[in-house]
Amino acid sequence: MGCCICALFWIILAAVGWKIYLKLRTKKTDSYTCLNGKTAIVTGANTGIGYVTALDFACRGARVILGCRNKEKAEEACEKIKKETGNDNVVYKLLNMTSLQSVRDFAKDINENEDRLDILVNNAGAGGLGNHVTEDGLQITIQVNHLSGFLLTHLLIEKLKKSAPSRIVNVSSIGAKFAKINIDALNMFPQDVGPARADTRLYGVSKLCNIYFTTELAKKLDGSGVTVNALHPGAVLTDIFRRMPKLMKTIVMAFAKPYFKTPEEGARTSIHVATSRSVQHITGQLFDNCQQIELYDSAKDAEIAKKLWTKSEELVKLKREEKIK
Template sequence: MVFLTAILILFSIFAVVKIYLKLTTGRCRSHTCLVGKTAIITGSNTGIGYETALDFAKRGARVILACRNKSKAEEARSKIISETGNDNIVVKIVDLASFDSVRAFAKEINETENRLDILVNNAGVIGIGDDTSRDGLSLVIQINHFSGFLLTNLLVNLLKKSAPSRVINVSSLAAEGAKNLDLDQIAKHTSVMTDYYNSKLCNILFTQELAKKLEGSGVTAYSLHPGVVKTEIVNNTSGLLKIGFSFLMKFFSKTVEEGAQTTIHCSVAKGIEECNGEHFSDCKRVKAYKTARNPGLAKKLWEKSEQIVHLQPNETQL
């Protein structure tokens, strides 16, 4: 009887938490039309990225699915066209584990696209087997931060040409776990979770400094926490980490459609330009996490990132 009572209490707690999460989940209420606009979304063949692309397509945008896996991206493209009737959906291949691939992708975009109104740096991983990228860096931090940093710099001229335009960086509440960001060691693999925490903090710091550099250009930047979302990112983990994440996802996660709402809000909502460089959660501006309030850290990270990606003066106007 005691055991049964404990189970019922535990179930009740789970139910209350689940209901609370549903009631407090933010939704994008903007009806902004994106006809004539072009958006790039990294990692858009599945999860939050796919739902974001689907929403943009419904609004009439030209959507570029920037993905590593061509077959999955083409499948996503077909589904989006079928559901929305918008056939202006394009697949472009980019491997964020390679700076050469990022540069080749950006070169193609700059040569073939007339405008870029929204850049969503959405792609992210927790752990995907190998610890080190082909560029010799922590694979998690390269995919989650450095490649997005490089891609944004390489496309910033097109963003400025298309202003008003926006850069959206998908971060996470996990940034609070990055207690001591050592910039001298930032590119090196430590542990799966430490790398992930650090990369998510980098997303926020990058956004802060990017906003300063873009001031007056008509291009604005925002970072966000999508919530705990049941996506395929968990498939890249293993062992106890996978068990733990799977438990959290099962009972406390948002759907991918719900998880995409804050990304969509930051991309299309009118009147948030005054929030340039700030952080969002559940479609609302929130105070930056304590780990992201270290004076001067964003600027130092930017300078370190320039060194690590070997950014050349002729590659950017920032």
């Protein structure tokens, strides 16, 4: 009995120590940039780090557009942001990342009704989605985490160029560091492992796609005044894995609570990359903890970047005039 109590004591002490370490290590952005007169879009902004990012932009005076699929939650988030910041220029527009038509409708609305677009944060993402195919015939994790953001960025690129200097921020994950892309099997659910490991692998692949998209897009936008960077927000306690099976979610959340960042801490790097003057001329790079870091080895293959770009154009059925040259 004494041994069990002793072991429990050390486990609790380790958990507390780790949390203190995370708090001390987590940096704050150096940005005090005012966003009056600017327009920002944050996808997946009704909860988690997306919500905190949108809240921060509103505090800085921006017109903030929340791109979300859940109307009720998004409208509630808008009202909370307005009340907390005193900024009434915060709106919700429907954006369902499981539907390419929804992405097109959202982009059409922005292009027709918004005067400018200064910041696009491709934040929306999810894990634990399983082996499902969307209405577009696409593997749901790849579509939600990569292809829909890829399409959205293409459709809004002219608005971003006209508003330059402007920024695109792609929220990736350290899971990309351990992933490997098979272009030919990009749209397939892994069959060589169990569902849980397949989900994890596919999530990592989708996040690696975010980084490859970032580096290739930066090359294509060279000289345009539009920068694009990716980031790892840290291990953040959000509801990104809300669609996991109940038992698995319970286990993950039980582990996560003592060790993961809060959404407020996790959003700091997104905010930094989107607003800091120190980042204004940086493009095609990866950030973690409000600092630029070296690209993961898994994300350094220029040929894979080009092939992924071509494959993504094909899967989202980009029209010739929509392609970024």
